Amino acid sequence: MAKHHSSGMDRTFWALADSTRRGVLQRLIDEPGLSVSALAESFSLKLPGMTKHLDVLSDAGLITRTKTGRTVAVTLSPAPMQEAIAWLNRYERFWSVSLNRLTALVEQDGEP
Amino acid sequence: MTDRLSSLTLVRRIKAPPAKVWAAITRPDLMLQWWGPDAGPTLSVEADVRPGGRFSVVFRLLNGDEHNPTGVYREVAPEKKLVFTWDVPGAPEPESLVTFRLEPFDGGTELTLTHERLPDEAARASHEHGWNGLLDKLPVYLGVAP
Numbered sequence: 446m447a448k449h450h451s452s453g454m455d456r457t458f459w460a461l462a463d464s465t466r467r468g469v470l471q472r473l474i475d476e477p478g479l480s481v482s483a484l485a486e487s488f489s490l491k492l493p494g495m496t497k498h499l500d501v502l503s504d505a506g507l508i509t510r511t512k513t514g515r516t517v518a519v520t521l522s523p524a525p526m527q528e529a530i531a532w533l534n535r536y537e538r539f540w541s542v543s544l545n546r547l548t549a550l551v552e553q554d555g556e557p
Numbered sequence: 558m559t560d561r562l563s564s565l566t567l568v569r570r571i572k573a574p575p576a577k578v579w580a581a582i583t584r585p586d587l588m589l590q591w592w593g594p595d596a597g598p599t600l601s602v603e604a605d606v607r608p609g610g611r612f613s614v615v616f617r618l619l620n621g622d623e624h625n626p627t628g629v630y631r632e633v634a635p636e637k638k639l640v641f642t643w644d645v646p647g648a649p650e651p652e653s654l655v656t657f658r659l660e661p662f663d664g665g666t667e668l669t670l671t672h673e674r675l676p677d678e679a680a681r682a683s684h685e686h687g688w689n690g691l692l693d694k695l696p697v698y699l700g701v702a703p
Contacts, residue, residue: 455651458674532650532674533565536565536653536672537565537567538594539593539594540565540567540670540672541567542593542594542595543591543592543593543594544567544569544668544670546590546591546592546593547569547571547578547581547582547591547668548569548571549591550581550587550590550591551571551573551577551578551581552571552572552573
């Protein structure tokens, strides 16, 4: 199971590596349910270009798309991103505290 | 890929020479004294500090949980750079890479730590697939395809 999990993490990081895709997620935080065409317009992209970005985000499980008639609404699905952020936070805490202790250790006198 | 969510970097300016900092990050008896994310004890450290050598650290958190990160040293440049892989057996997280860089600074040491995640096998495979695809096309391009 760990393998699937880490593959998911990779898709998340890949999806977040692009500034347009991060921008889309940001927009969706403010305006959940925005349509694909509205998103394309606000990023000055043609529909197929925006659709490609949305495919990457969707593969990473970061968004869901719902079709109503001719309109496709996009909403955020933030669980995988939270996982990525949790990884980062965990190690930030781990190393911050460890490095504080390391610094204190080597700055004290008399140590080799 | 320059994704700020896939790596973290911490910088510390330390009032001790690089030799002393290097000792602290490579000698098991000194590593025991600082390695860990809270005031819980570091229980054991094994470190075979040479390229290809392994390390294994066991520490216990204040909440009683024990963790055992292990890894392999990739690069060992005394008093300058230490690179090792980081794996937490059984934990659902990707393999990652830790780099310590030491630079003399104002009579002390500037220590830069980077912890970055590595692409997993699926990502590596797709990368290789991409290269293989290119190599497949090359003979066609050169007009030497059968």
